Amino acid sequence: MRSIITQNLSRVYKSPVEKTGLARSAKGLFRKEFKYINAVTDMSFCAEHGDKIGILGLNGAGKSTLIKMLCGIIAPTSGSVVVGGYTPFQKKNDFLRLVSLVAGNKSQLNPDLSAWDNFRFLKSIYRVPERQFSETARKLTLLLECANLIDKQIRRLSFGERIKMEIVAALIHRPKFLFLDEPTIGLDVRSQESIRKILSDYCAEGDAVLFVTSHNLSDIVDLCNRILVIDGGTLRYDGGLAAFCAHYNTTSEINIEVENCTPRIREIVAGTGIVDCDFTGNMIRIQVEKTFITTVFRELIQKLSNDINKIQIIEPRTEDLLKELLIKGKVK
């Protein structure tokens, strides 16, 4: 069953043209100029229960705007979006009970209340049954190793501790659609790991749909089974993470350690149909097209068998591959 359907979704922001200097700013008091920014353009995709979708793109690509439209904070300028059978922007209470948003740079918790009082407040607002509330809060705080902090005022918690509480607060009413905007921003490695594990388990248990935007690509790799790559507000890729890597990862790396990097060795390496190579001391790094990797590897072994100390084929980490593709804008 398709739980999210977007069709030709677009969002245009009307933004005032910033004036610099006193004279221009003063002029702006009487005559305001506006520009139009296409934050999201003609985006169509579907999601099903259990999908864990990572939204990738550089700053200003339209990731947050897309999430805001999906959870109903802002309305699309054109096109349509249906989430769980509802039009998000209508903000029907039944719909809002199904969704939750965690934004790393924003807080839904009252800083003057303890975490526990905040959870109880949300329990009352969402009308969560007492038993379900106790079970969920206890389990999540234990898993996130923050059970000993729930009596502390939110404003007295460290940033990482507060984010953990935000995650608990977001899951108290057991939403079916979970939207995470930079959920692990500013967290240490251990906290990142535990948050990813919680979210992964939560989605697996409840068959929830998860959307994550993050510049921490480990979030995407660990959590998601599908990615949307956005560039300049346009959807460039929609599909599985593994398929994405297979499609865009066209080269592999061969690392060779030699006794001495002589001109003869350099000549042999250069003549093997490589994409790129780098000589550093006694290390040679060779980029080879995937289709030729076996041939090149065999040829190197044959010709340099007496010179090689160590040789290995390195596949790039998914995170590194994603980073490279995003930075170089190779996803078309």
Place this chain on the structure above:
Amino acid sequence: MKKALNLFRIEGIFLKYNLIAMLQYRLSYFLSVFYELFDALTMMAYFYIVFGSTSSIAGWAQSQIFTLVVVSYFINIVCVMLYIGMTSIPEYIHSGQLDLLLLKPVNKRFFLTFRSPNSVQILNFLVAAVGIGYCVAKSDAVAINIICFFIALLCSIILMYSVMCILISLSFWFIRIGNSWNIIELLNQMSAKPKNIFPMPIQLLLTLFIPALVIINNPAYILHFQYDIFLRQTLPITVIFYISSVIVFRLGLKKYSSAGG
């Protein structure tokens, strides 16, 4: 009916958790209780100083003007206790914090305007309520005046809420609107005087455009003079401003584009 009961339930939750938060800060707790009380006492002192030299002002006797002062105090306390938190909305819009608040399954207008009550003002509210009771008991008003007085008082609360809501909703368009709502407090203080002392253009301005006279003056006028002003002025102006505030708020929410793209 079910919806209304749910809103009362939620307001109870807001008051409870606001009280818990306020009790964390002892000094602030005591200061906020006494600030409004001192404000009222200052008004009382001013009132008795003025009436030390005269027996009536513009045809209003001492007890009648006392009602004006108490009504002003009462309305101010209800505003501070229940919906003063709406003055944070411009900041929520500016910071994008509104995003998360819009996702709560509660009527948005209600949630945003009533979510930060000032629970400790319940003490001042009780003092003001006793003051209102005293004014009614001391008046020579007949039943119809008294009934209309209490309904007018309710209308004043709604009207005050509506005017504030309209002003605050402007922040959806202009983001920074300064502390424009403070103008209401100034006008309310100005309106805690018999309306006859103002020239007609000022009376019209404070009745039709910024209805401070309707909020403060009309209840006292209804109790001590004529109740028909309730149907001629208070009720229609309250309805018009309330509907306007609903429309402006809805348009504002529609306009909201969040912060940070």
